[in-house]
Amino acid sequence: MKVGFIGVGGMGSGMARRLVGAGHDVAVFNRTRAKALAFADAGAKVADTIAALARHADVVVTMLAHDAALADVVGRDGGLVQSLAKGAIHIAMGTHGVGVIADVKARHAAAGQILIAAPVLGRPDKAAAGELGIVPAGPGEAVARCRPLFSAMGQRIFEAGPDPVAAAAIKVTNNFVLGCAIEAIGEAFALVRKYGVDPHLMQEVMTEGLFGAPAYKVYGKIIADGAYDPPGQKAILGLKDANLALAAGEAVGVPLPSGNVWRDRLIGAVAHGDGERDWAVMALEQARASGLEPT
Amino acid sequence: MKVGFIGVGGMGSGMARRLVGAGHDVAVFNRTRAKALAFADAGAKVADTIAALARHADVVVTMLAHDAALADVVGRDGGLVQSLAKGAIHIAMGTHGVGVIADVKARHAAAGQILIAAPVLGRPDKAAAGELGIVPAGPGEAVARCRPLFSAMGQRIFEAGPDPVAAAAIKVTNNFVLGCAIEAIGEAFALVRKYGVDPHLMQEVMTEGLFGAPAYKVYGKIIADGAYDPPGQKAILGLKDANLALAAGEAVGVPLPSGNVWRDRLIGAVAHGDGERDWAVMALEQARASGLEPT
Amino acid sequence: MKVGFIGVGGMGSGMARRLVGAGHDVAVFNRTRAKALAFADAGAKVADTIAALARHADVVVTMLAHDAALADVVGRDGGLVQSLAKGAIHIAMGTHGVGVIADVKARHAAAGQILIAAPVLGRPDKAAAGELGIVPAGPGEAVARCRPLFSAMGQRIFEAGPDPVAAAAIKVTNNFVLGCAIEAIGEAFALVRKYGVDPHLMQEVMTEGLFGAPAYKVYGKIIADGAYDPPGQKAILGLKDANLALAAGEAVGVPLPSGNVWRDRLIGAVAHGDGERDWAVMALEQARASGLEPT
């Protein structure tokens, strides 16, 4: 398949290489051109413009960090709406809000193009290994055509129906569950510390039984160790995720009180200068609120 | 070792049988005497009173459902404080608040007796199989003497230092983390349902990756299925657990905003008549708050 | 009328003097006897025991600071239940939780005595001037008999029906509304301070229009001035009030999310060492949570 790939950062580069490796005819565009050039050796073309990339592709994948970047790539002069052929497919694989996905879907539809949202689960190492989880949603025939691409990039594919907005909602919600879990760990560890308990012990008890899963193992350890630098995900980006979840809730009439707690802790963390550290600094903020010294 | 065992309900009966099976000299007392009599065949003695049980035991284990029951068994006329010998050990293995444990510890100390708090992790099937997690805390020498008992009942022992209050805090906190997780699942499923997503799909996505642990597998399924009856743990007991956590926080100056959300959903669930159903009815209450029909 | 008065602290002394001044035959009891003795000059008798006071009274007023003190005065050996005649009336005028009032009501009923709860609105200066608001609730005939007492102590009487628990609920709820208002002012002032606005200006804008009432004038000024010492009401007592409100809610199935916020800020304030300062330190705690220096 002729595939254009926009956005070869930490996640996107691994994903794009998997497509090349699976034999697809891949062209790459990146805002920072140097990152795209690295793909020349890997057997991919490097496009000078989005328009050039889009005109030669059946399918364009975007893997972008922000809603604004997605809106821009789609709607700008020379962007995807102007440049993709009728019937072409845009697969948006970044984590995006339900609002921008609904908007991009409408713009493509008006131009006779098709949007699939296919957010991913997993970190860069999984992306490089083709072991991501992928949640595609879009018109059935289009999703079917793209299955070879999903198979090249992911290990488990969770098809989520015909509306790309649903896939965005699932991803935003999965992040929500994670944010709430980290916040709860932060509260929990502050609580036991006041009773003289080493948080590492609490971490062991917690993950031994009910919570023996990566969310608790990874973030429990970061918090027990106080290892917020370098960040996996920065607090300011976690705050963006919290806002995406709350906005998704407001749009359909769902109050998310746990999400408010999550957001407030991140706002407080940023106010205390921890915005560039790992978003598990929610736990630091909870410690402050409890009159505890940071671990 | 000569062991008295008070409270042979769903959890306690499995634990007591493990002690008998390990060759200890066990006497059993239960408020509902019929449950105790069942142990005669198993090779245990049946005590008529707490005093009789206590006078012949080096160690008394209590496995009681409520703080009030514990306070009563310890402090009543003919209770443990009056009946245990100096130097005897009381192991409180139920889930109790930090306040009652601190109080019981002081009463035993005044009588020259020793309290170990050793709350457990796991459901009745694990208790029967001797595969519980156990979190003992109390004076080191006493905990050391009781290790054979813990080994008979549990698979993993997390020793939590010399103060029994710390063990109570750990258990209360573990329940707190669970309550917050269930609440988050409830909010999450309400959110995706409004975007047309089957909660079973959300459940799959969630537990595939970050949340592949019993807390999410068990409760995600209950909520997706709407299977709140019969209850594993009743909502009114979940509310008790929430109050234990919040009281533990207040006592040491730890605000627990996620705990408030947990407690409020349970209060609302009880107000809507769901108090006797599984405490995952938090999710039903979240659905109501979102204007959704119950699943 | 022959009136016994128990508890002549800051509020009670003014109230008792008003009863003496209105010509009632008043006997006084106070745990700290010196405070009671001061009433000898004022024309009141001083009782040595609660029993002595109760045996000679048609009506006993209690004005006590804590639920535990009320329960003790009523239930102890020689307390009101034992000492009051059948048909005698106990008017509980302190701020008490719904639970203890329900309990005291039942104990009096079992002894053929009558409980009126009649919590008051106003500070000690209003008590001394007989200008309190009073919210009596109890059996109609009993309330009617006590009207002369209420008129001596208060300016506005809000009769709240036959059940004393209703009056307790009203008072607890009024405190709840106040606690939430103070918390909101604290959040508001932290917010405008970050935009370079002097909180005194915000205070002026706020009280000019919609909020021109004592709650906002008094507490807005305390917070804008940072004048938390000496306290009007201490933070630790404010926390008690928050717990009374939340317990009243739980008992009847009413989640109070604003009350949670109120309680959490007070827990945090206590954790930061502000427990003995004015309960408006909620605003200090909010400032801390926002990374602001205290005013």
Place this chain on the structure above:
Amino acid sequence: MKVGFIGVGGMGSGMARRLVGAGHDVAVFNRTRAKALAFADAGAKVADTIAALARHADVVVTMLAHDAALADVVGRDGGLVQSLAKGAIHIAMGTHGVGVIADVKARHAAAGQILIAAPVLGRPDKAAAGELGIVPAGPGEAVARCRPLFSAMGQRIFEAGPDPVAAAAIKVTNNFVLGCAIEAIGEAFALVRKYGVDPHLMQEVMTEGLFGAPAYKVYGKIIADGAYDPPGQKAILGLKDANLALAAGEAVGVPLPSGNVWRDRLIGAVAHGDGERDWAVMALEQARASGLEPT
């Protein structure tokens, strides 16, 4: 002074008439032209376009309901930035977010124009009577020049310094305090209703003392009466205000937990179909959450 006035709805029409009445040379523009035409009789000019209005004015007042409307009037082709003379003043008197005010300020500054933000306190009757509170902020000399206009429209002027963003923050915050108060009343009334208390009685108790101010008198009555129709302010607009406050907080690092409660109740109210009713439907939503029938 030559004044252009954009936006003569419920509030703006009263304000503009006050300016005409004070002898200023007023031209009016309104999106719905019929409303502007009504001003011809009152002695004002009617402008056909914003550009025409702006070119002949020293000062243009906008009184617009939404941030988007303000951004459009300022930034569109033929809008204020393009049409105002250098040194001309734009007074934005609507309730706007801190973000749009910062943005509009920058756009005017780049064009050599001056922005004053001067949000108002009071309802349409106050506007018609020239009895508004006004909170102007902007460059000192410009504010001084506009004082005659503020005096014509308002009774109390609260000058808030040189930065228009500060005035926006004050107004948004005042709304925040109101929203939190209404939410607290809603929670309070649900609580006492469960104890058999008529909310009208609670309303009387509350406003007699600490809360004898319009916020509590007006909204307490609406809630006790269940009189949500026709709306003073619609729930969906209240939700906009809540979002403005929370966004103002996030922008400067201030968590607003009471604001979250406010927002969540409005989201729930909208989800239950009450979006077009008075925003005091927060109390209805609280009643639902408590398992109460609507009043």
